[in-house]
Amino acid sequence: MLETSARLLRLLSLLQAHREWSGADLADRLGVTPRTVRRDVDRLRELGYPVHSAPGTAGGYQLGAGAQLPPLLLDDDEAVAVAVGLRQAAAGGGVEGIEETSVRALAKLEQVLPDRLRRRVGALSSFTVTMTGGIPGPGVDPEVLTELANACRDSHILRFAYRDHGGTVSRRTAEPHRLVCAQRRWYLVAWDVDRADWRTYRVDRITPTPPHGARVAPRRPPADDLAGYVSRGVSTAVYAERATVLLKVPLERAAARVSPSAGVLEAVDEYSCLLHTGAHGLDVMVVHIMLMGFDFEVREPAELNDHIRLIRDRLDRALD
Secondary structure (H helix, E strand, O other): OHHHHHHHHHHHHHHHHOOOEOHHHHHHHHOOOHHHHHHHHHHHHHOOOOEEEOOOOOOOEEEOOOOOOOOOOOOHHHHHHHHHHHHHHHOOOOOOOHHHHHHHHHHHHHHHOOHHHHHHHHHHHHOEEEOOOOOOOOOOOHHHHHHHHHHHHHOEOEEEEEEOOOOOEEEEEEEEEEEEEEOOEEEEEEEEOOOOEEEEEEHHHEEEOOOOOOEOOOOOOOOOOHHHHHHHHHHHHOOOEEEEEEEOOOHHHHHOOOOOOOOEEEEEEOOEEEEEEEEOOHHHHHHHHHOOOOOEEEEEOOHHHHHHHHHHHHHHHHHO
8 A cells, every 4th residue: 555655656746847748758757657657547537637548559648627726736945945935025015905815825835845945944934035126137046045045944064156246256265144035135134244244245246165163142233124135235225326315206216216226215204205215426417316206305415416507508418
């Protein structure tokens, strides 16, 4: 009976992994006869799995959709991928009403996972902060993501190669604290050991270089609001020129156009909000603010108004 049950699970896994199988291929994979495959398919149907079959040499078996959702078999990477998707949806994936359902689904998934996977999923759930808004960023290797999450959870010294904006690669040693995500863009907040300061790293630029270091006592985080901390770091603090402008639109309308990586928004009243942002130069700053499409007033620096006048005059001359 145990052998039959294990074979049924193996058969179910094969049917879920491939759109259609011939009876001969399934028999070969399972090491049984085609007749045994037919009996096992009948057992799966009795358990509620809608296995469709077509006769003849061109026929085969295919797992279809049924009236009820039967149990699914996931391999390790698939389970972690589902957990990542559920975690982002639970934190606000942009689909109204899905957050609570995602939390319940994630809880069910964690309950039945083996310990080795539960720890990976738990790390992603406990050591990830979501920064909503923004446009999709570069893809991140899920293995790197889970390795960083595990390091955050276990408070292990992390060693990695980091590629900066200009493409220069440097070796880093850090005490990881949390992962922060903004849709597909992920950041690692960590204490840089060599620089003796908190740093924010783009995860898509990180290449872990194990073996990592020993476990250390967790440090006090650089801010209570890590999403805001990362937003300020990547949109403002990293640039040589910084500005604060008053946008003459409600915060909600501005947030629909200004991503967390483009600036930090602060409500003023129901009609306006402040934008804190940065750029490599004041001319670039003017264009950056203008492209948001809102009326605005410069609060600081005063020099930004001079650059606005210069660009205005340049545009006037272009129209003459």
